[in-house]
Amino acid sequence: MAKKRLVLTFPHKLVDQPITYHLIKDYDLMVNILRARVTPREEGRLVVELSGGKEPLDKGMNYLAELGVQIQPLAQDVQWHQERCTHCTACIPICPTQAFTLDRQEMTVSFDKDKCIACELCLPVCPYKAIEILF
Amino acid sequence: MAKTIAEINEKIKKGEAVVVTAEEIIDLVDEKGTQKAAKEVDVVTTGTFGPMCSSGAYFNIGHTRPKIKLGGGRAYLNDVPVYTGFAATDIYIGATALPDDDPRNKVFPGKFLYGGGHIIEEIVGGKDVKLRAAAYGTDCYPRKSLETWLNIKDLNEAVLFNPRNCYQNYNVAVNLSDKVIYTYMGVLQPNLGNANYCSAGQLSPLLNDPYYKIIGIGTRIFLGGGVGYVAWQGTQHNPTVNRGENGVPRGGAGTLAVMGDLKQMSPDWLVGSTFTGYGVNLTVGIGVPIPILNEEILKWTAVKDEDIYTQVVDYGQAYPSGKKESLGEVNYAQLKSGKITVQGKGVPTAGLSSYARAVKIAGLLKDWIKKGDFLLTETVQPLPSVDSGVTFKPLKERPIK
Numbered sequence: 001m002a003k004k005r006l007v008l009t010f011p012h013k014l015v016d017q018p019i020t021y022h023l024i025k026d027y028d029l030m031v032n033i034l035r036a037r038v039t040p041r042e043e044g045r046l047v048v049e050l051s052g053g054k055e056p057l058d059k060g061m062n063y064l065a066e067l068g069v070q071i072q073p074l075a076q077d078v079q080w081h082q083e084r085c086t087h088c089t090a091c092i093p094i095c096p097t098q099a100f101t102l103d104r105q106e107m108t109v110s111f112d113k114d115k116c117i118a119c120e121l122c123l124p125v126c127p128y129k130a131i132e133i134l135f
Numbered sequence: 136m137a138k139t140i141a142e143i144n145e146k147i148k149k150g151e152a153v154v155v156t157a158e159e160i161i162d163l164v165d166e167k168g169t170q171k172a173a174k175e176v177d178v179v180t181t182g183t184f185g186p187m188c189s190s191g192a193y194f195n196i197g198h199t200r201p202k203i204k205l206g207g208g209r210a211y212l213n214d215v216p217v218y219t220g221f222a223a224t225d226i227y228i229g230a231t232a233l234p235d236d237d238p239r240n241k242v243f244p245g246k247f248l249y250g251g252g253h254i255i256e257e258i259v260g261g262k263d264v265k266l267r268a269a270a271y272g273t274d275c276y277p278r279k280s281l282e283t284w285l286n287i288k289d290l291n292e293a294v295l296f297n298p299r300n301c302y303q304n305y306n307v308a309v310n311l312s313d314k315v316i317y318t319y320m321g322v323l324q325p326n327l328g329n330a331n332y333c334s335a336g337q338l339s340p341l342l343n344d345p346y347y348k349i350i351g352i353g354t355r356i357f358l359g360g361g362v363g364y365v366a367w368q369g370t371q372h373n374p375t376v377n378r379g380e381n382g383v384p385r386g387g388a389g390t391l392a393v394m395g396d397l398k399q400m401s402p403d404w405l406v407g408s409t410f411t412g413y414g415v416n417l418t419v420g421i422g423v424p425i426p427i428l429n430e431e432i433l434k435w436t437a438v439k440d441e442d443i444y445t446q447v448v449d450y451g452q453a454y455p456s457g458k459k460e461s462l463g464e465v466n467y468a469q470l471k472s473g474k475i476t477v478q479g480k481g482v483p484t485a486g487l488s489s490y491a492r493a494v495k496i497a498g499l500l501k502d503w504i505k506k507g508d509f510l511l512t513e514t515v516q517p518l519p520s521v522d523s524g525v526t527f528k529p530l531k532e533r534p535i536k
């Protein structure tokens with residue numbers, strides 16, 4: 001089983017297409033929509049987690065690319081500015097995926113991009129604006 | 136075997152002083168006992184790095200030609216208003232000041248991305264800031280307006296002067312209500328969703344000197360990465376609170392007013408901070424050395440997180456209405472473990488004061504002293520202690536008819 005967290009950008013012409021339906025039905029993928037944003041006369045953006053067999057996953061991504069959907073790993077849209085982080089630990093209880101973890105011996109915080117689902121819950125919580133989500 | 140500060144300073148000058156941090160002293164005392172440790176150790180260094188609202192800095196910008204009197208006029212640094220109620224060219228910027236056009240909490244919760252705390256961080260970091268000022272003009276100071284870039288290196292004086300820092304212990308904030316609340320203690324999730332605390336516990340300066348036997352007016356300290364001094368007791372200094380058997384206050388108690396030359400300080404240890412829905416703040420790094428003059432003083436510095444208790448307070452209702460109600464006591468070992476129990480419920484904890492940075496500050500101060508760069512001071516005047524009768528009173532409102 002392979003898993004990918006992606007930011008999909010749909011050109012205007014694809015916004016009303018049942019693309020997730022095809023990913024599920026034709027490629028047997030699990031599609032977990034984490035966030036979605038569509039604005040009129042603009043593109044649509046979707047943060048999804050796709051999981052399934054390695055081959056169907058590759059094929060599904062090919063299908064998206066051929067349609068003209070831009071694919072980008074979610075981790076690229078998430079930035080932790082380590083030099084701004086003071087290790088205050090305010091973000092620790094709020095993060096639902098444990099993307100932020102705390103070494104309780106040293107009381108230092110670390111961040112694992114790959115676990116972040118860009119829910120933005122930590123943004124109002126961080127006093128030093130150390131996290132930036134570009135989505 | 137009692138030592139004097141003068142004797143300890145002699146050892147520091149010779150590079151022979153034994154200096155440990157308030158964290159290291161705990162193991163040392165466990166291993167050797169207080170008597171032996173008190174003989175061996177000369178200085179224990181403490182540290183704290185937390186948001187401190189009552190912080191600010193004053194500057195003398197030098198005279199313009201022709202001269203302008205900012206006193207009684209209006210002035211802004213990067214669009215944030217500064218205080219001009221002094222002489223012609225002295226201004227003071229407070230940590231919580233906001234630009235006039237900041238929407239504040241009109242769209243709730245306000246973002247508060249920029250204000251006094253951030254400007255102080257930028258000035259310390261050597262960035263240019265924009266001064267805009269308007270004055271009324273006098274015979275001796277005819278000029279009425281001024282717009283110019285300022286840089287810390289050109290200012291006559293740049294002094295950090297914080298009327299209240301370094302709280303000796305503080306509340307743990309929780310929220311019993313059913314909606315998210317936005318406070319100076321951070322974002323508090325409904326129905327006991329999280330518990331936020333704000334103290335370096337066993338490393339915190341005043342928790343290592345509970346009765347202010349060492350830390351007093353004139354004490355030389357690490358302040359914002361440079362050298363500073365305790366100028367006075369801080370505002371809201373409250374020595375007469377409940378204390379444990381070990382003398383440690385069981386909630387907010389003493390405070391310090393501190394000052395020092397901003398030109399020596401660094402943006403690593405003075406950082407602008409933002410509290411969503413509350414406002415802007417300045418996070419200040421402070422470290423205080425404690426000379427081990429005798430065994431009693433050493434015992435106090437060996438205080439552990441598990442021996443420091445504080446009160447859990449509901450910021451949904453009790454705190455804003457001014458009620459002194461505690462939901463129970465917890466210690467800092469529990470707070471740092473990640474979970475405490477409040478009203479029978481497990482509540483995850485988060486800090487606001489950075490323990491990791493407090494460790495670094497205590498370590499830096501230790502290095503300074505070991506290298507002979509930092510000598511200890513006798514206090515000029517002790518802070519009011521338990522026998523002073525000093526308390527922290529609420530305002531007695533007298534309606535104006």
Ligand code: SF4
Pocket residue numbers: 094095096097098099100115116117118119120121122123131133
């Ligand atoms: S956006 Fe913040 S809270 Fe949400 S998953 Fe990422 S790190 Fe955690």
Ligand code: SF4
Pocket residue numbers: 084085086087088089090091092100109125126127128129130131
């Ligand atoms: S809340 Fe921000 S500054 Fe504090 S530990 Fe988390 S990322 Fe770092």
